[in-house]
Amino acid sequence: MQRFKEHMVFKKYIDVITLIGKDGKLRPLKIIWDQENCYPIDHIYSVKNGTSVVGGCGLRYECSICGNRRLLFYERDRWFMESEKP
Template sequence: MNKVYVDVTAEFGREGGLVPISFIWEDGRKYDIDRVLKKERCASRKAGGTGIMYTCMVQGQESHLFFEVDKWFMERKTS
């Protein structure tokens, strides 16, 4: 399965927007999100599912984090 459910720390901004701050990958490692580049409603073609996709910078790499109704997930990298 290419969908990885992750624990996310997020906060609500003054304007009511939900902003992810960090996530814990399936191996238990915590990653801080350096910044959110974009937020849009989108489907995940790799993992399946739809929701709000956050395009984030994490340790110099662009990553996609999805908020799907009441859960967060990411796409597992495949070779």
């Protein structure tokens, strides 16, 4: 029988460079993880209402960041991602 290591997941609020189109839609361009790390968003696969496993809901962007598929959430007036580190 295999045991899987359980991962704690945290809600990490982040800065996001965002384009607001003339139609009013938000398009995230880059995430600023911390003072030293800024990552471009390569591709957005889908945008829909959704909830996070760490709590919170809003617009859920399924996107590619540096070649990795990740979920980015826009909750009311700020952005967050699910992270294994607080």
